[in-house]
Amino acid sequence: MREVADAFAASKGCYGYRGIKAELRTGVSEKVTGRIMAEDGLMAHVPGRRxxxxxxxxxxPAPVGT
Structure with missing residues (x-):
């Protein structure tokens, strides 16, 4: 759990569960990583739609022509 929180902090909150799993390079599945992040309240920053x-x-003003 601590490793997930550290990896999330190192990414400055930009990585989701897939990025955190890839960063850790362990045998932990994406589902477990996502569950740990949900329990700790870690959510990746997603920019809003514009x-x-x-x-x-x-x-x-319109150009004065010659």
Whole structure:
């Protein structure tokens, strides 16, 4: 359990149960790793979805042509 928490802290909270299992390189299954993480309340950071917005900000004035 301690190894899972240390590996999670080393990844700065970015790895989920699959990444932690690969980092440990032990014979522990992904299910066991996921269960240990759930018991300790360790959840990987997942960025939220963002809506598409084509508006880039302020518009510039039209160029004065020649």
């Amino acid at each position: 809506r598409y917005d084509s508006h880039g900000g302020e518009t510039t």
